[in-house]
Amino acid sequence: MSLPHAILTALLEKPSSGLELTRRFDKSIGYFWSATHQQIYRELGRLEEAGQIRALPSPVPVRGQRKEYEVLPAGREFLREWVGAAEDPKPLRSALLLRMRAAAVVGSAGLRAELERHLALHRAQLDEYRAIEERDFPAERRTGEPDRLRHLVLRGGIDLERFWVEWLTAALTELGPPEE
Amino acid sequence: MSLPHAILTALLEKPSSGLELTRRFDKSIGYFWSATHQQIYRELGRLEEAGQIRALPSPVPVRGQRKEYEVLPAGREFLREWVGAAEDPKPLRSALLLRMRAAAVVGSAGLRAELERHLALHRAQLDEYRAIEERDFPAERRTGEPDRLRHLVLRGGIDLERFWVEWLTAALTELGPPEE
């Protein structure tokens, strides 16, 4: 399970409060490890309990008030170990591929519209990734190891979206004209 | 959630007992919607309860004895509706991409070996898919709609594995020589 590692990574990149983390998950880390604010708050509690992060000293420790967290040495070490650990890839789960297989059995009525909708979503995501690439990784900035690695991650996201766009396009062609 | 749909699809393709389903998940449907035997037994119970499948009449309804299930009309209808339903793609979750991002922060020690291990696994999966394609979808068999759709699904699997093989190869190059 990788949520604690995702949070530690985000906190090392920049100490944050729970809500800040949630927002950053929505537009960065969350692109390949999504989490709701609920998961994040709960995990922050566990990580603090385990001595891997701590809340920055603040005047009043009251509910409804932002709490900034930073990573402790134990947390950094925990993350460092995980980077080199053996962990098998989780088997793929795609409801869309499954649906197409179901369509082979009960007919493909209505599937075309869904494929078009997904195609639009993946195109949008692809555009977003490309915008990020232009903004954060112009050719001249791809030098230090950290940046090279982060750029690789983004390239992974881009190529995955490209895969979906291509597959969906092929599927739509194969499915034939609308209202066949 | 798609497990019931996966099971209905599998049962429509061929009525089976719980264990048979488990085996078929391990080498077919499960490639894009995996499930353990536990999940399958539990879901079979629910589907039977809901009147979407039924156990074929058997002499003795005892524990430890195989039970064949077949899909009832209500189950088929349920699946048919799902094929055309709107359902957003679930956000990507890749522990490996996440790990690379963590590596950008705490260093990439040990990561290279993991990338190589994953590369081998994805290559093996790719080979398996290709063998299935040759066996089940020779060029002359890709005619009826059901077969065309099933082949599309398999092509999706193949291209996804190809994506990983290419990305991992690029990542290893980018990471530089071993023991940098």
Next chain:
DNA sequence: GCCGCTTGTGCAACTAGTTGCAGAAAGATC
């Protein structure tokens, strides 16, 4: 005829992730 192995089904207890809601604090509106 019993002993151990495999096949098949399933319960129980766990971890991970989701959804709905609530309450405190602080700024915005009148």
Next chain:
DNA sequence: GATCTTTCTGCAACTAGTTGCACAAGCGGC
């Protein structure tokens, strides 16, 4: 200065998925 809205944190209850184990039936050997 009363109320309204937004921000931020969090509890509670749920669904999905995993892991470990148990128990029955059949089969094979001896």
